[in-house]
Amino acid sequence: MLRANILGPSLPKINPSDRGNPFNEIIRVLAELHSVDHVAVGLETMDVRGNYFDRQVGRWSKQYRASETENIGRWNT
Structure with a gap:
């Protein structure tokens, strides 16, 4: 599992006409991973x-x- 920041739809630093490109690339890579x-x-x-x-x-x-610190009998049944 990889930690990643998922892009929000606004992408204010990207030209509005180009904002779909990162999402299209995410979809392309996910599809490629699923074909492995x-x-x-x-x-x-x-x-x-x-x-x-x-x-x-x-x-x-x-x-x-494994993390139990005290025995709570009713939880262990």
């Missing part, structure tokens, strides 16, 4: 199948338990 064969570039381990909801709740539960 993730297996061919060695990202097959990123292809996680299964129930996203179960994985996410499981991850949150592990994070909660």
